Amino acid sequence: MLAQHAMRQVSTYTGFAILFAVAAVMGGSVIRVATLCGGRSQASVSFALFPHNGALVTATRLRTEKLRFSSDGKPNFVLVECGSFSPPTTFHLRLLEDARDAMVERGYHVAGGFLSPCHEKYGKKSLVSMHHRVNMVGLALQDSSWLQVDSWECAQTDWIRTALVLRDRFQREVDRLHPGAKAMLVCGADLLESFTAFHENGEPVWSQEDQETILGQCGAVCMNREGTNIGKVIAADPLLTRHSGNIVVFDPSVQNNVSSTLVRRLLQQGKSLKYLVHDHVLDYICAHDLGRFKAWGGKDE
Numbered sequence: 001m002l003a004q005h006a007m008r009q010v011s012t013y014t015g016f017a018i019l020f021a022v023a024a025v026m027g028g029s030v031i032r033v034a035t036l037c038g039g040r041s042q043a044s045v046s047f048a049l050f051p052h053n054g055a056l057v058t059a060t061r062l063r064t065e066k067l068r069f070s071s072d073g074k075p076n077f078v079l080v081e082c083g084s085f086s087p088p089t090t091f092h093l094r095l096l097e098d099a100r101d102a103m104v105e106r107g108y109h110v111a112g113g114f115l116s117p118c119h120e121k122y123g124k125k126s127l128v129s130m131h132h133r134v135n136m137v138g139l140a141l142q143d144s145s146w147l148q149v150d151s152w153e154c155a156q157t158d159w160i161r162t163a164l165v166l167r168d169r170f171q172r173e174v175d176r177l178h179p180g181a182k183a184m185l186v187c188g189a190d191l192l193e194s195f196t197a198f199h200e201n202g203e204p205v206w207s208q209e210d211q212e213t214i215l216g217q218c219g220a221v222c223m224n225r226e227g228t229n230i231g232k233v234i235a236a237d238p239l240l241t242r243h244s245g246n247i248v249v250f251d252p253s254v255q256n257n258v259s260s261t262l263v264r265r266l267l268q269q270g271k272s273l274k275y276l277v278h279d280h281v282l283d284y285i286c287a288h289d290l291g292r293f294k295a296w297g298g299k300d301e
Ligand SMILES: Nc1ncnc2c1ncn2[C@@H]1O[C@H](COP(=O)(O)OP(=O)(O)OP(=O)(O)O)[C@@H](O)[C@H]1O
Pocket: 081, 082, 083, 084, 085, 086, 089, 091, 092, 095, 126, 186, 187, 188, 189, 190, 191, 223, 224, 225, 256, 257, 258, 259, 260, 261, 262
């Protein structure tokens, strides 16, 4: 009885699948469907956890298994998001998905993307140990067909300025893999706005030379963010204006203000983090009890 029922179910589903395929071809929507589902079609790539910070020094080569360069004449780009990722939120991932769509819309090919957690010597109070941040990003990206974590920054002995991360890590590796392709910075408007900011001691947050490297040699793809009028910021700054041709500004596909700060606060309040971070990240946070660390508002060093 059950077997017969199951057979009927299977043939009903098969019938639906055939009908759907025929309708899709007739409507010319097969390509659209394939594009929309492109992010889910690849089997997950396993990520080996780093047991401690010391283990990060072994990770030196750029992982290439998800990179797909195009040879059809479109300019190739590899997107790089530099950040604290303490922890990585779903919005850090959305930022890259939207950035890729913005690039594709403008006729470019995106060969792949990387999230590069910064070194703990960057000094931001909210940074948990590097292996935890690299592990969380790696776990969150296992089911992405095109995004990977890169642990090079964390494998250095000190914090590395973003311009050098782009030039000496990503552009150098990309040159080796596919000459002519470019590494491009992905960021929120607040980060691009900070190009024009100064520390309390009067030092610029970003040197002119670094801004030239990032915008002149690589370029930036930047998401508008509430609280920053990035068009105005670019227009008011001669260096940004000069390189505006290398800055792609786009609107978020969904209004969203999820930040790592919010996630850390909710964790301390004992509230739910579900859907703000990837499920694997949530499991990792719980398994390692990351809320106990001072960096995240707890008591442990
Ligand atoms: N809601 C958002 N809209 C646009 N960009 C964002 C958003 N959240 C993060 N970003 C961008 O993500 C990148 C990585 O930032 P970072 O990890 O330092 O994120 P954060 O969530 O703002 O961290 P924190 O809350 O700890 O300060 C930056 O370029 C930042 O501008």
